[in-house]
Amino acid sequence: MRKLVVIVAAGVLSVGVLLAAKSHAPKMDAQRIRQHVKYLSSDALEGRGTGQKGGDAAADYIAAQFKSYGLKPAGENGTYFQSVPLVGVKTLPETSFALVPASGEPLVLRNLDDFVTSNETQTASAEIDAPIVFVGYGIAAPEEKWDDYKGYDLKGKVALLFVNEPISDDPNFFKGKALTYNGRWTYKYEETARRGAVATLIIHRTDLASYGWDVVRNSWGGERSYLKLDGTPKLEAASWIQEEVARKLVGMAGLDLDKLFQQAQSREFKPIELPVRLKAHVVSALRPFSSRNVVGMVEGCCYGKVEAVLYTAHYDHFGIDKSKPGDNIYHGAIDNGTGCGILLEIARAWGATKPVPVRSILFAAVTAEEQGLLGSEFLGKHSLELPSDPILDLNYDALAPIGVPEEVEVSGAERTTFYPTVEKMAEVLNLTIRPDAHPEAGHYYRSDHFSLSRVGIPSFSIGQGRKFDGHDLAWGEAQAKDYVDNRYHKPADAFREDWNFAGLAKMASFGYALGGVTATQSVDIRWLHGDEFEEAWYRSHSGGLDIDALFGGHPEFKPVHFEGIRYPPLAQQTRISGTVEAHVTVASDGRVSEVKILKGHPLLVEAVENVVKKWTFVAGAERSFDLKCDFLVADEPLTTHRRYSFVVEPFHLRVVAEPRTIETSTTSSKPH
Numbered sequence: 245m246r247k248l249v250v251i252v253a254a255g256v257l258s259v260g261v262l263l264a265a266k267s268h269a270p271k272m273d274a275q276r277i278r279q280h281v282k283y284l285s286s287d288a289l290e291g292r293g294t295g296q297k298g299g300d301a302a303a304d305y306i307a308a309q310f311k312s313y314g315l316k317p318a319g320e321n322g323t324y325f326q327s328v329p330l331v332g333v334k335t336l337p338e339t340s341f342a343l344v345p346a347s348g349e350p351l352v353l354r355n356l357d358d359f360v361t362s363n364e365t366q367t368a369s370a371e372i373d374a375p376i377v378f379v380g381y382g383i384a385a386p387e388e389k390w391d392d393y394k395g396y397d398l399k400g401k402v403a404l405l406f407v408n409e410p411i412s413d414d415p416n417f418f419k420g421k422a423l424t425y426n427g428r429w430t431y432k433y434e435e436t437a438r439r440g441a442v443a444t445l446i447i448h449r450t451d452l453a454s455y456g457w458d459v460v461r462n463s464w465g466g467e468r469s470y471l472k473l474d475g476t477p478k479l480e481a482a483s484w485i486q487e488e489v490a491r492k493l494v495g496m497a498g499l500d501l502d503k504l505f506q507q508a509q510s511r512e513f514k515p516i517e518l519p520v521r522l523k524a525h526v527v528s529a530l531r532p533f534s535s536r537n538v539v540g541m542v543e544g545c546c547y548g549k550v551e552a553v554l555y556t557a558h559y560d561h562f563g564i565d566k567s568k569p570g571d572n573i574y575h576g577a578i579d580n581g582t583g584c585g586i587l588l589e590i591a592r593a594w595g596a597t598k599p600v601p602v603r604s605i606l607f608a609a610v611t612a613e614e615q616g617l618l619g620s621e622f623l624g625k626h627s628l629e630l631p632s633d634p635i636l637d638l639n640y641d642a643l644a645p646i647g648v649p650e651e652v653e654v655s656g657a658e659r660t661t662f663y664p665t666v667e668k669m670a671e672v673l674n675l676t677i678r679p680d681a682h683p684e685a686g687h688y689y690r691s692d693h694f695s696l697s698r699v700g701i702p703s704f705s706i707g708q709g710r711k712f713d714g715h716d717l718a719w720g721e722a723q724a725k726d727y728v729d730n731r732y733h734k735p736a737d738a739f740r741e742d743w744n745f746a747g748l749a750k751m752a753s754f755g756y757a758l759g760g761v762t763a764t765q766s767v768d769i770r771w772l773h774g775d776e777f778e779e780a781w782y783r784s785h786s787g788g789l790d791i792d793a794l795f796g797g798h799p800e801f802k803p804v805h806f807e808g809i810r811y812p813p814l815a816q817q818t819r820i821s822g823t824v825e826a827h828v829t830v831a832s833d834g835r836v837s838e839v840k841i842l843k844g845h846p847l848l849v850e851a852v853e854n855v856v857k858k859w860t861f862v863a864g865a866e867r868s869f870d871l872k873c874d875f876l877v878a879d880e881p882l883t884t885h886r887r888y889s890f891v892v893e894p895f896h897l898r899v900v901a902e903p904r905t906i907e908t909s910t911t912s913s914k915p916h
């Protein structure tokens with residue numbers, strides 16, 4: 245029998261394995277990172293604006309590097325590029341909002357002073373005349389047992405709500421002081437649009453938003469970019485209104501805004517339809533354009549190549565502002581020339597790694613991050629089109645080349661089963677993990693890894709922390725403050741010859757090592773139970789299966805947690821096929837209490853048992869069903885390996901594997 249490369253059982257890896265991984269790691273070259281950052285932030289690239297010449301030149305440069313490292317193209321039509329269709333939407337001054345009560349005078353609002361709005365549906369003109377409904381925080385979060393809607397139908401209506409989330413000091417309730425995604429304004433628009441609202445008015449309160457109206461006004465006054473419509477529900481008027489306007493609005497209904505805020509803190513809250521309509525005329529200038537993500541791959545060996553470790557970093561910045569005199573180039577040296585430099589150095593290292601890992605390694609330099617994580621959103625939504633399934637994303641965004649860090653930031657990693665491995669690897673590399681100093685700010689939701697998290701892929705960014713070799717903590721804090729105050733998102737974020745890139749090489753080594761463990765060992769990386777992304781993970785692991793059809797016509801088998809059954813790699817390699825039949829008992833709490841195997845080959849039986857045991861259904865009486873599962877090796881390669889299971893009829897599945905060609909040169913690698 246063949247020797248398998250995957251050798252370590254799932255769970256925490258031993259320090260020995262990690263030390264071995266470290267000693268096998270190629271050396272990261274700080275000088276190469278320096279050269280990438282210097283070039284990407286140079287005047288020639290004009291600030292790498294999305295939709296601008298400099299941004300395109302950066303994408304071409306990154307693709308050329310990928311090619312020189314021997315990476316395979318992982319984009320469209322055998323190229324390194326994935327085109328990202330975008331639309332710029334600018335709300336024009338003739339846009340008008342009026343609040344019209346059932347009786348009495350309408351209140352006409354002033355664009356930018358009283359409200360800001362953007363038409364996400366990407367039409368030049370929209371007319372709205374619809375009732376306004378106060379929906380509290382507008383949150384539906386089953387993992388928190390919280391639902392502000394209580395079955396209320398928002399279709400064709402205007403949602404009025406508060407930004408942020410219910411006030412909490414309890415770490416088990418909306419993560420205490422930390423912000424969950426439910427509190428972000430982006431969530432508010434997405435959730436209300438999903439529920440059929442035509443417009444949403446977020447009540448601005450400086451304390452809740454953590455920034456003033458001037459920030460809202462500045463960022464909504466100009467053009468905003470969106471992904472081209474893809475069927476995701478959108479609002480005709482995604483809006484913010486001043487707190488005082490909200491006060492007058494609810495006053496028209498004889499209600500008090502502060503009392504409504506109090507009511508919104510309760511699980512018992514129910515939507516309140518106000519006797520006030522929004523009459524709006526939204527006029528927009530539209531500018532369709534396109535940009536590109538750059539994707540490359542080191543293909544894993546044998547069966548492992550269906551899964552991949554993904555590395556990401558955004559290459560875009562704000563471009564050039566020709567309306568300004570002097571240095572009008574947003575160089576983006578730190579943000580995010582540095583992340584790209586690290587990504588490229590890790591790509592070079594993986595390109596040179598022999599033997600190739602079991603799993604594939606994907607690299608994506610993404611566009612339009614500064615426009616609202618759009619390139620990574622597109623990458624996440626289209627992750628099924630990548631040649632391998634990412635099971636982990638490691639992101640790099642803005643690491644200052646100011647010395648050798650003694651700390652590493654991995655916020656979000658603690659929410660996954662991968663965290664013990666991250667902790668051990670940090671220890672091996674003499675790095676202390678620095679916890680997120682301001683979890684209430686919700687930074688986790690503001691960088692590209694989040695786009696991958698929301699489609700279920702465990703993801704986090706690797707950052708440097710504040711304590712650097714030869715300096716005290718205060719020095720590191722001061723450096724960070726200086727960056728935020730004087731250079732962040734300004735032309736002054738420019739390259740400096742006196743920078744020290746040794747620390748960035750260290751961060752690259754850390755990411756390479758984590759990727760190495762993931763790509764070569766038997767790991768089970770997923771969100772911890774109860775995490776807000778757990779459901780997305782389950783959905784992405786259903787193997788393209790139509791779950792409704794599998795349990796068709798049986799509401800008592802409505803799944804709460806579900807994972808697809810995959811072909812066991814060993815059975816696939818040895819071409820074992822056959823049918824497994826099992827009698828599955830579901831306890832009253834919805835968990836599977838017993839999987840009794842009636843027939844099947846032991847290797848196939850194991851694959852069924854391991855997964856079915858994790859299925860959970862709605863609570864109810866104890867119940868049971870007979871499951872039939874056919875395993876079959878296809879004669880032809882599958883058009884897409886993700887659609888690996890099919891429903892034949894209710895409670896009857898077919899799991900299909902691609903035929904594997906024997907690759908003796910790549911399967912002879914020794915375990916280490």
Ligand SMILES: [Zn+2]
Nearest residue numbers: 579580641642
């Ligand atoms: Zn950035």
